[in-house]
Amino acid sequence: MRESLGYGLMLFGALFDLFGCVGLVRLPDIYNRLQAATKCVTLGTCMILLGTLALCGFTAVGAKIILCIIFVLITSPTAAHALAKASHLSGIRLWEGSVCDQLEEDKKL
Amino acid sequence: MKKTVLFVLSFVVWLFLTAPFHPQGVDWQSFGVGLVVSFLVGLIFGEMFTETPHKFLWVSRYLWALYYLPVFAYACLLANLDVAYRVLHPALPIRPGIVKVKSRLRSKSGLTALANSITLTPGTMSVEVTEDGYLYIHWINVLSQDVEEASRLIVERFERILERIFE
Incomplete structure (x- = not known):
């Protein structure tokens, strides 16, 4: 039971990681790519870690896994925010199919 | 202290x-x-x-944080299914754009938590945060360009809880 739960979580985590990579290739500009990469990779990594936690239980390794999950959840969106803000500041345009850019409009004021 | x-x-x-x-x-x-x-x-x-x-030292903050965990986990799972759908769909159904939303939160830790939550939830990613509580969100499927309407759609469900944790 515990083993199948652990391996199932790892499988789905790896799948979400794969979707993130597909998004990285298919989506048009840096902002969309960051979205796919951040979301999928964060949840995928967390699910793989949770699967490991299910396999080894709340031992010394389990405590480290919980810590890892917390740090991944904090750092991954922060890194995405830093990258997105930096690219916008350095003037990278949105994809031509985008509907609006209110940050650009507010910067001109 | x-x-x-x-x-x-x-x-x-x-x-x-x-x-x-x-x-x-x-x-x-x-x-x-x-x-x-x-x-x-x-x-x-x-x-x-x-x-x-x-x-x-406020115990109620920790209890709200505990309540926030499943809410956030559910939104995060939805976000991933959403991204997976958009990425795997042959026609690539995206309508991206950057919209401006307003938040009631004022504390730095609260705004940080809100921006991070937004990044991990369906179709949205925070690009810029200002000191006076405005966030610029990159939205993969823009549903509304109005500040109030977009705030209601993106920010509100987290804001209610984060307000009790961080403010």
Whole structure:
């Protein structure tokens, strides 16, 4: 039971990681790519870690896994925010199919 | 007070990292080292860590944080299914854009948590945060360009809870 739960979580985590990579290739500009990469990779990594936690239980390794999950959840969106803000500041345009850019409009004021 | 908060936090992280409580006894050596090191860390860096240490003592904040966890996990799972759908769909159904939303939160930690939550939830990613509570969100499927309407759609469900945790 515990083993199948652990391996199932790892499988789905790896799948979400794969979707993130597909998004990285298919989506048009840096902002969309960051979205796919951040979301999928964060949840995928967390699910793989949770699967490991299910396999080894709340031992010394389990405590480290919980810590890892917390740090991944904090750092991954922060890194995405830093990258997105930096690219916008350095003037990278949105994809031509985008509907609006209110940050650009507010910067001109 | 500030120093105590940092001391307790770094000591808890140390306990998680080293896990000195084995079934066959306690590893007093790593326990003691952690105690000394986190005391020094708290003493030296305590002033830099938090501006409002009294907030760490309100128990209700931790309970709300516990309630926030499943809400956030559910939104995160939805976000991933959403991204997977958009990425795997042959026509690539996206309508991206950057919209402006307004938040009631004012504390720095609250805004940080809100921006991070937005990044991990369906179709949205925070690009810029201003001091007066405006966030610029990159939305993969823009449903509304109006500030109020977009705020209601993106921000509100997290804001209610984060307000009780961080404000």
